[in-house]
Amino acid sequence: MTEKLTPTQIAWRAAQDITDGAYVNLGIGLPEMVARFQPPGRQAIFHTENGILGFGQAPEPGQEDWDLINAGKKAVTLKPGTAFFHHADSFAMVRGGHLDVAILGAYQVAENGDLANWSTGPKGVPAVGGAMDLVHGARRVAIITDHVTKKGEPKLVESCTLPLTGVGCVTRVYTSLAVVDIEDGHFVLREKLPSISLDDLQSLTGARLHTPGPVGDLTAPEL
Amino acid sequence: MDKTIPDLASAVAGIEDGMTVMIGGFGGSGNPIELIHALIDRFLATGHPRNLTVVNNNAGNGHVGLAAMIEQGMVTKLICSFPRSADPVVFTERYLAGEIELELVPQGTLAERIRAGGAGIPAFYTPSSYGTDLAKGKKVEEFDGRPYVQERWLKADYALVKAHVGDRLGNLTYRMAARNFGPLMCSAAASAIVQVSRIVEPGGIDPEAVITPGIFVQGVVEVPKPVQEEELNRAKAVYPEVAE
Numbered sequence: 001m002t003e004k005l006t007p008t009q010i011a012w013r014a015a016q017d018i019t020d021g022a023y024v025n026l027g028i029g030l031p032e033m034v035a036r037f038q039p040p041g042r043q044a045i046f047h048t049e050n051g052i053l054g055f056g057q058a059p060e061p062g063q064e065d066w067d068l069i070n071a072g073k074k075a076v077t078l079k080p081g082t083a084f085f086h087h088a089d090s091f092a093m094v095r096g097g098h099l100d101v102a103i104l105g106a107y108q109v110a111e112n113g114d115l116a117n118w119s120t121g122p123k124g125v126p127a128v129g130g131a132m133d134l135v136h137g138a139r140r141v142a143i144i145t146d147h148v149t150k151k152g153e154p155k156l157v158e159s160c161t162l163p164l165t166g167v168g169c170v171t172r173v174y175t176s177l178a179v180v181d182i183e184d185g186h187f188v189l190r191e192k193l194p195s196i197s198l199d200d201l202q203s204l205t206g207a208r209l210h211t212p213g214p215v216g217d218l219t220a221p222e223l
Numbered sequence: 224m225d226k227t228i229p230d231l232a233s234a235v236a237g238i239e240d241g242m243t244v245m246i247g248g249f250g251g252s253g254n255p256i257e258l259i260h261a262l263i264d265r266f267l268a269t270g271h272p273r274n275l276t277v278v279n280n281n282a283g284n285g286h287v288g289l290a291a292m293i294e295q296g297m298v299t300k301l302i303c304s305f306p307r308s309a310d311p312v313v314f315t316e317r318y319l320a321g322e323i324e325l326e327l328v329p330q331g332t333l334a335e336r337i338r339a340g341g342a343g344i345p346a347f348y349t350p351s352s353y354g355t356d357l358a359k360g361k362k363v364e365e366f367d368g369r370p371y372v373q374e375r376w377l378k379a380d381y382a383l384v385k386a387h388v389g390d391r392l393g394n395l396t397y398r399m400a401a402r403n404f405g406p407l408m409c410s411a412a413a414s415a416i417v418q419v420s421r422i423v424e425p426g427g428i429d430p431e432a433v434i435t436p437g438i439f440v441q442g443v444v445e446v447p448k449p450v451q452e453e454e455l456n457r458a459k460a461v462y463p464e465v466a467e
Contacts, residue, residue, distance in 0.1 A: 067401040069249075084399055086402050087334035126306075
């Protein structure tokens, strides 16, 4: 098995593309980690759909205020400039095109930008939260994910077989092996781990990787 | 005019069998635990209200609040966006046994449907859910070359909401992210009953700071030190406690 980026390193890589002053929504789970790796000198403003803009890191244990939580129901803190708002305003920010980027997880991403990240099928209890809203409206919808499933199946596919979260909504995918853009219905490879060959990467990808331009090295620090 | 209600039991006395009840909160924040527990007390004493349709973002956590309502069998239908939590066992078991109906709504659509209900807008179009299972059977229309899904307003007989400070006229402020669905639900319910940590005289809230104007509120009851669902769950609380 080839080496790959850890989830933390994928989050680090995604954080490098967030510009100063960007309004950013981070999905529950792994995407939340992106906030830890803002490059020095850049300040993003984080939005959480339950109604806070510009919140800070988690408090020390014992210092939690349970009226001050993020979408993952984890305690956060206030920062100078924090704003509160109700849910309709929060999703006006989302659907109204006011967020610069939303970073989410994925079960599958299709080459046309379709995303499946909310349901693994009819079994169990379905739960969607804000995912179907977040994929519309943010100027960039980026995904961070392992390149393949735990069973080794591709997560980048020709078309999603799992229930869709949104149609044609994803613009960039950061995986454990590569950075891939979605352009005109194709996966366009931008970066890959230096240690993996293009052929090997292609064999782990469920649709064709296009390389119209140079492919950079995907690197991340030890974290 | 005085919208204050003397106690929690009186505050929930008007909720009848089969009603739709909006319950504020996102996870534990803004969850009107004391109002919910008062409603459970009434159910345990009288067998009513039952067959309720509840609108909440979630489906309860642990064995307190909304989860306890579901556990007691008071709820036949839930309209929510995310019926999972740290401990979703109560809803999950009822749902998988086919004992509770679930209408799953994207979170932003849920908020906007409630807002629309309060604003007198019977339907609206949203990009959310287009092309997904949750848009099945719904009208789709194109605007400026993009497809949008038609969604309907959501209204309720009652809203149970937690705010921070209220005056006798029903003007409200909230505390941090506990605001979430509160202002929307107050506007969308025929009767909005609000628990606040403190009731003040008119003038006691800076007009610039009022988040929910009193016109949307029918009753205010004081709960000076409200419990947090999260803290009850960390203490593994069960409502009502079962006598051994």
